Amino acid sequence: MRGKSENQKEVISLEEVYKIYDMGGGNIVKALQGLDMKVYEGEHVSILGPSGSGKSTLLHMIGLLDVPTGGRICIDKQCTEMLSEDERARVRGKKIGFVFQTFNLINSLTALENVMLPMMIYDTPTHLREEKAMKLLEELEMGNRANHKPNELSGGQRQRVAIARALANDPSIILADEPTGNLDTKTGEEVVQIFEQLHEQGKTLVIVTHDEEIAHYADRIVRIRDGKIVGETKK
Numbered sequence: 531m532r533g534k535s536e537n538q539k540e541v542i543s544l545e546e547v548y549k550i551y552d553m554g555g556g557n558i559v560k561a562l563q564g565l566d567m568k569v570y571e572g573e574h575v576s577i578l579g580p581s582g583s584g585k586s587t588l589l590h591m592i593g594l595l596d597v598p599t600g601g602r603i604c605i606d607k608q609c610t611e612m613l614s615e616d617e618r619a620r621v622r623g624k625k626i627g628f629v630f631q632t633f634n635l636i637n638s639l640t641a642l643e644n645v646m647l648p649m650m651i652y653d654t655p656t657h658l659r660e661e662k663a664m665k666l667l668e669e670l671e672m673g674n675r676a677n678h679k680p681n682e683l684s685g686g687q688r689q690r691v692a693i694a695r696a697l698a699n700d701p702s703i704i705l706a707d708e709p710t711g712n713l714d715t716k717t718g719e720e721v722v723q724i725f726e727q728l729h730e731q732g733k734t735l736v737i738v739t740h741d742e743e744i745a746h747y748a749d750r751i752v753r754i755r756d757g758k759i760v761g762e763t764k765k
Contacts, residue, residue: 541605542567543568543602544565544591546564546601547562547566547598547603548563548565548598549561549584562587564758565758566759570734571702575736576739576747578745579754583754583756584754584756588754589738591603593626594626605626623648625703626703627696627704628696629693629696630692631707631712635680635688637679637680640679641672641679642660643663644691644692645666645691645698646663648695648698663676666698672687672694686721693721693724697728703734704728704733704734705737706737708739708740709725711739735748749764
């Protein structure tokens with residue numbers, strides 16, 4: 531996003547979001563403490579903070595992978611606190627693609643099968659799933675590795691497969707949690723360039739990182755510490 535206009539569409543909204551974990555024995559962890567945050571269509575936002583700051587918990591809240599202890603989360607104006615888990619899964623499957631530091635690929639499946647997997651939620655016919663998955667792999671220069679399993683791929687190749695999987699249902703929002711964290715510098719830069727291309731195509735990106743260099747590719751940097759937003763920087 532090259533600067534938010536007055537009529538820019540709001541696609542993610544968090545209002546007074548708390549996440550508190552009861553660890554037992556009277557030990558309470560306040561992972562998020564009353565966060566307010568908005569993300570607009572086509573924006574690239576980096577969530578920057580040290581280990582333990584709550585940034586991954588925040589990403590999980592945005593992605594509806596976890597539920598807040600308190601507060602409200604809305605995706606494309608649809609507020610989610612009253613949704614069932616199945617309904618939340620449908621929202622995730624349709625609107626959000628995830629990329630993780632540890633790739634989260636299924637080791638028993640080929641690259642092609644991993645990318646096909648998210649499309650099963652919509653009962654897409656097998657041949658159409660295969661065609662689309664292959665197209666995504668080819669776009670990410672992984673077509674010649676389609677029949678390889680994750681343990682036969684390098685870290686960078688696995689992350690490309692993970693990005694292809696995130697794009698399988700053509701989501702408008704891509705969430706990434708330390709996507710270069712397990713990669714060497716050169717491979718990490720290649721992955722960053724893929725995200726930049728997705729941004730240019732109009733995807734909304736929210737990327738969690740502890741790396742200032744990665745964060746500065748974003749339109750806006752949201753800094754988080756001890757479960758609170760402590761500052762924002764815009765280009």
